[in-house]
Ligand code: VG1
């Protein structure tokens with residue numbers, strides 16, 4: 001047998017997972033024992049029964065391969081006898097979720113998602129449970145407590161094995177399956193969408209640009225869009241995953257997906273543009289010179305779901321995270337189905353999906369998904385849109401404008417202030433909390449406040465409660481301002497400001513978002529004293 005070592009570690013008190021797993025600078029993860037400490041805490045807490053399967057894979061960023069080997073060796077040392085790894089240690093987050101759901105007891109996903117990668121960038125580790133979804137808060141809190149108290153971890157010297165050849169290897173007592181990262185996921189997509197209709201769309205000259213931002217969706221997009229659906233070769237740009245994402249910020253928004261945005265708003269704009277993030281769970285949808293807000297995208301998909309084979313029988317319900325606009329609420333009320341409002345982070349959708357209470361869900365941060373996996377899914381959203389376009393035979397812009405005409409329009413914007421000193425950001429939140437009781441009935445910028453609170457969520461399935469999930473100022477006319485601190489940043493704090501106003505009058509559906517929200521933005525900045533407290537006169541990113 002191969003020796004298992006029990007290695008002394010020092011407790012790490014900074015291993016509390018945030019919105020989506022543990023995310024730190026790569027250099028922090030590279031410290032001696034740091035990764036091992038966290039993985040041991042995860043494995044201890046998960047306590048997988050004998051004979052169970054663990055899935056491992058990541059978005060290919062710098063340190064992905066080393067971390068994969070460490071986890072394989074630690075899994076073996078902790079009695080796990082079957083590990084499934086994507087070839088090269090690669091798996092997109094939605095593909096990992098899908099593989100876990102096919103009989104594994106859990107999975108470890110290596111990614112810091114939309115955060116930059118590389119030696120100077122970020123790394124991340126997330127545990128997903130047997131349902132394929134991010135472990136709930138109760139689990140992550142318990143892991144953090146263990147990680148802060150651990151004395152040692154277990155790791156095995158394994159005989160040589162490879163992550164680069166598809167197939168089964170017997171490595172000591174460990175059965176290691178290296179799988180093609182793409183094929184099972186591509187088959188799942190083919191089972192949900194009308195690939196014949198989408199193929200016909202491309203055959204008739206429909207032009208798409210997909211920007212994979214040098215991140216994990218490249219191989220998935222090439223296989224599905226170009227090979228299986230016949231989109232022109234070269235449709236997918238930045239298709240080769242790179243350890244540092246080509247030095248970019250793999251976040252599909254109007255600021256960072258620059259190459260795509262320039263083309264889609266330029267003189268030779270194509271019919272449809274899309275981008276995905278580092279780990280493949282986010283999506284940005286663009287029409288010709290037209291940006292679809294993620295909140296609108298969720299609402300449009302919900303309203304058109306029965307046009308898609310996988311959702312032909314309709315939706316049982318929908319959910320959105322609290323800061324996401326209420327556009328989908330209007331669709332749910334017309335369809336007569338429930339709409340749930342959850343805290344930020346995909347883990348809060350898991351119970352609702354597992355209990356069969358919702359079919360679609362989404363977040364304003366370019367995340368949309370359904371009950372097909374337990375993560376948000378970037379390429380799924382792109383395929384959903386393509387399927388809807390193929391059936392409706394309308395442009396992206398026509399579909400969205402028709403949607404606004406029918407359901408009303410939720411003007412929406414998000415401001416992010418990155419790398420704010422932590423004390424300053426906490427000061428902004430404390431200043432807001434101190435005003436909560438005095439805000440109701442007050443007039444702010446000509447609007448009357450109906451209610452103000454710090455969002456509390458009680459899970460309807462397991463009754464668990466999550467507090468302090470974001471400050472909401474709700475106005476009587478339905479407008480809303482939300483403030484929260486990011487749980488995914490690694491430098492200082494990120495303040496997020498979300499602003500929304502609903503409009504149903506037909507003559508007011510075509511305003512520029514900046515014009516429609518100007519007053520509310522001014523109110524939001526002044527109530528929080530953003531400029532005074534942070535010294536920032538403009539956000540880092542505006543969506
Ligand atoms: C952000 C988004 C949130 C998303 C999370 C993980 O969190 O706002 O909606 O679920 O990232 O997405 P925060 O706490 O920074 O606002 V990903 O693509 O990193 O898995």
Ligand code: CO
Nearest residue numbers: 113277279281
């Ligand atoms: Co992501």
